[in-house]
Amino acid sequence: xxxxxxxxxxxxxQEGDNSIINCAYSNSASDYFIWYKQESGKxxxxxIDIRSNMDKRQGQRVTVLLNKTVKHLSLQIxxxxxxxxxxxxxxxxxxGGTSYGKLTFGQGTILTVHP
Amino acid sequence: ExxxxxxxxxxxxxxxxxxxxxCEQHLGHNAMYWYKQSAKKPLELMxxxxxxxxxxxxxxxxxxxxxxxxxxxxxxxxxTLQPEDSALYLCASSQEAVSYNEQxxxxxxxxxxx
Numbered sequence: 001x002x003x004x005x006x007x008x009x010x011x012x013x014q015e016g017d018n019s020i021i022n023c024a025y026s027n028s029a030s031d032y033f034i035w036y037k038q039e040s041g042k043x044x045x046x047x048i049d050i051r052s053n054m055d056k057r058q059g060q061r062v063t064v065l066l067n068k069t070v071k072h073l074s075l076q077i078x079x080x081x082x083x084x085x086x087x088x089x090x091x092x093x094x095x096g097g098t099s100y101g102k103l104t105f106g107q108g109t110i111l112t113v114h115p
Numbered sequence: 116e117x118x119x120x121x122x123x124x125x126x127x128x129x130x131x132x133x134x135x136x137x138c139e140q141h142l143g144h145n146a147m148y149w150y151k152q153s154a155k156k157p158l159e160l161m162x163x164x165x166x167x168x169x170x171x172x173x174x175x176x177x178x179x180x181x182x183x184x185x186x187x188x189x190x191x192x193x194x195t196l197q198p199e200d201s202a203l204y205l206c207a208s209s210q211e212a213v214s215y216n217e218q219x220x221x222x223x224x225x226x227x228x229x
Contacts, residue, residue, distance in 0.1 A: 032214055043119070043205050043220030044158070089158065093214040101146060101212040102171055105158040 008087065010110045019077040021109045023090030028071060030092045035064060035075045038108070039086045047075070047088075077111075085113045117141055119221035121206050127227045128196065136191040136224045138206030144219075146212035147189040149181060152223070153202035164189060165212035196228045 013019050025033070031052040036044035050057045050064045050073070057064050063076040077084055087108045093101055119140045128134050140147065149161040163171035164183040178200075180192040189206055203223040209216040 034217075041222065043207070043222050045220070046217050049217075101148070101163060101165075101209055101214055101216060101218065102160055102173075103148075103150075103218060104160070107157045 008108050008110050010112065012112045012114065013080050015080065015082060015113055015115050017080055019080045019084070019111060019113075021075045021077075021088045021111065023073050023075075023106050025071050025073070025090070025092060025106075027092070028068075032093055033064070033066065033073055034091045034093070034103075035062075036089045036091055036105075037084075037086045038089065044089060080111075080113050082113045082115055085111055087111070119206055119208055119219050121204075121221040121224050123224060124222065125225045125227075127229065128193070129229050130196060130198070132196075133192070133194045135193065136204055136206075136226075138189040138191075138221055140187055140189075140206075140208035140219070140221075142208055142219060144208040144210050145186050146209045146216070147183060147186070148207040148209075148212075148218065149189065149191055150205040150207065150220075151202050152205055158205070161191075163212050170212055193226075196226075198228050201226055201228045 034049045035047040037047050038044045048059045048062050048064050050066050061078045066073045087110050089108045090106045091103045093103050122137045146165045148163050150158055151161055152158045160173050161175045162181045167183050178195050182190040203225050205223045206221040207218040209218045
């Protein structure tokens with residue numbers, strides 16, 4: 001029979017290009033967001049986080065932008081490398097209003113970097 | 116060993132079997148988590164333990180039974196599973212189970228239920 005699964009958004013870029021991965025959220029009260037990277041055969045790995053009192057936060061080659069007006073955040077990767085190929089998730093730990101570290105993940109975006 | 120380890124990495128079981136997944140963290144953390152990652156749904160939280168006490172059960176069927184004997188170890192006991200339970204089961208840990216503590220994930224156990 002036909003299998004039904006998640007159809008993840010995909011982004012394919014050339015090595016050296018910049019990549020932008022997007023995420024939308026629904027809870028206007030959300031005040032903290034995290035980006036995770038998951039490589040094949042591994043668990044998710046923390047990349048960068050941002051609190052709602054900020055619009056932008058920069059790390060090493062990565063920048064997260066937060067637009068609270070339209071409830072959207074993005075992850076920008078500069079000079080993308082083949083090692084950046086992975087599934088990228090946005091997550092929020094306050095969904096549901098608990099303080100117990102309950103992470104709610106987005107569906108993820110597959111990034112493929114071609115040499 | 117460093118970080119979060121999980122055993123076994125792969126498991127195939129029948130619907131009548133009983134098996135257990137093991138997670139161990141070497142980070143000195145006090146909170147541990149079980150997540151399920153399947154092909155059909157986004158990564159979803161199953162259970163949270165904070166200082167060995169269960170603080171979250173995300174409406175998980177009783178055929179999944181967690182156990183946290185100490186802050187470093189977490190088990191997921193499995194019995195009479197269904198084929199739709201086939202998924203990657205991920206364990207994570209954090210300093211405490213609060214929102215701003217980074218969660219560190221293990222590599223997961225790939226479970227197949229026949």
